[in-house]
Amino acid sequence: MSSLLVDDIGELVTNDAVGGEGGPLGIRRDAALLVEDGRVAWVGPARDAPAADRRVDAGGGAVLPGFVDSHAHLVFAGDRAAEFAARMAGQPYTGGGIRTTVGATRAASDDELRATVRRLRDEALRQGTTTIEIKSGYGLTVADEARSLAIAAEVSEETTFLGAHVVPAEYADRPDDYVGLVCGPMLAAAAPHARWIDVFCERGAFDADHTRAILTCGQAAGLGVRVHANQLGPGPGVQLGVELGAASVDHCTHLTDADVDALASTRVDGGHTATVATLLPGAEFSTRSPYPDARRLLDAGVTVALATDCNPGSSYTSSMPFCLALAVREMRMTPAEAVWAATAGGARALRRDDVGVLRPGARADLVILDAPSHLHLAYRPGVPLIRQVLRNGVPK
Numbered sequence: 375m376s377s378l379l380v381d382d383i384g385e386l387v388t389n390d391a392v393g394g395e396g397g398p399l400g401i402r403r404d405a406a407l408l409v410e411d412g413r414v415a416w417v418g419p420a421r422d423a424p425a426a427d428r429r430v431d432a433g434g435g436a437v438l439p440g441f442v443d444s445h446a447h448l449v450f451a452g453d454r455a456a457e458f459a460a461r462m463a464g465q466p467y468t469g470g471g472i473r474t475t476v477g478a479t480r481a482a483s484d485d486e487l488r489a490t491v492r493r494l495r496d497e498a499l500r501q502g503t504t505t506i507e508i509k510s511g512y513g514l515t516v517a518d519e520a521r522s523l524a525i526a527a528e529v530s531e532e533t534t535f536l537g538a539h540v541v542p543a544e545y546a547d548r549p550d551d552y553v554g555l556v557c558g559p560m561l562a563a564a565a566p567h568a569r570w571i572d573v574f575c576e577r578g579a580f581d582a583d584h585t586r587a588i589l590t591c592g593q594a595a596g597l598g599v600r601v602h603a604n605q606l607g608p609g610p611g612v613q614l615g616v617e618l619g620a621a622s623v624d625h626c627t628h629l630t631d632a633d634v635d636a637l638a639s640t641r642v643d644g645g646h647t648a649t650v651a652t653l654l655p656g657a658e659f660s661t662r663s664p665y666p667d668a669r670r671l672l673d674a675g676v677t678v679a680l681a682t683d684c685n686p687g688s689s690y691t692s693s694m695p696f697c698l699a700l701a702v703r704e705m706r707m708t709p710a711e712a713v714w715a716a717t718a719g720g721a722r723a724l725r726r727d728d729v730g731v732l733r734p735g736a737r738a739d740l741v742i743l744d745a746p747s748h749l750h751l752a753y754r755p756g757v758p759l760i761r762q763v764l765r766n767g768v769p770k
């Protein structure tokens with residue numbers, strides 16, 4: 375069994391209240407962390423650090439759990455830079471451009487899709503993301519959804535079937551038939567490669583009845599539920615997600631008091647909500663839209679996660695530090711709340727307790743910053759502060 379000691383940590387963010395300074399980040403000063411067999415084996419003061427086969431010197435910098443990006447669409451072909459430019463010149467975002475990407479994705483080879491997924495996964499890893507959820511949703515045929523998920527599953531255990539992203543053009547006049555396809559042969563082909571099912575519940579995509587039907591079929595096939603909800607306007611997605619026991623409702627840009635109350639009602643022991651509100655400020659940035667009201671959710675006791683929504687249309691960023699900085703500047707989250715939401719919050723949105731936290735037994739997924747404190751992630755936006763990433767205890 376080989377061991378590795380991460381030593382000379384100026385500030386260690388554990389997200390573990392036990393032994394820390396207090397507060398949800400569980401901060402320890404002048405700390406060290408021992409890794410054995412890809413797991414955290416010990417956390418404590420540097421002066422008490424046990425011997426190890428190898429040593430990584432954090433140089434007095436801050437160490438955090440690796441980011442958990444719980445919402446990303448990495449399986450696609452082509453890009454939509456021209457659409458972005460048109461939007462910045464004043465055209466509104468409607469979600470209609472998804473069909474452009476569907477055409478390019480269907481025409482791409484497996485190897486082309488695989489290369490894009492791996493390029494984006496590596497790009498995210500360099501920016502500190504050690505767990506990334508990957509959705510299908512640009513194939514929208516039985517074969518294209520199944521291959522999208524099989525390719526995603528090569529690089530992540532967190533894969534999500536999003537056959538209900540939009541109704542493809544060939545089903546435009548008969549959406550009920552498309553829902554039947556999604557719940558039938560498409561789900562059967564997708565489920566072996568997926569852990570989750572998701573629906574874009576939005577005007578112009580899937581309404582409440584269709585969303586409920588698809589998510590219920592997915593649950594029956596053993597998949598966990600997540601929902602794209604209330605992004606472009608008010609809608610039924612958030613309350614439907616709560617009703618169906620979703621792990622997460624994502625976007626949450628347009629919420630009523632009843633939506634917030636429904637989320638808060640899922641509070642469980644320990645003070646977290648069983649349904650997490652995952653906020654995706656990269657989408658509001660890239661569509662020049664109003665940001666979700668994170669303060670309202672946090673003040674109501676709703677557990678909040680931050681994720682990138684990385685996709686070629688509405689949020690082509692793989693950078694969790696960028697989203698974290700947006701959340702602090704534009705959504706009035708404190709730096710500590712944003713760091714927690716980007717790590718432990720993402721883990722909760724994926725119902726994981728082995729990532730997003732640095733305590734004995736957890737996966738040794740961590741980032742070493744070129745900065746003395748987690749505060750610098752928002753304080754120094756756009757600066758490459760991630761000096762080193764360890765995933766499963768292995769330096770990347």
Ligand SMILES: [Zn+2]
Pocket residue numbers: 445447602683
């Ligand atoms: Zn999305």
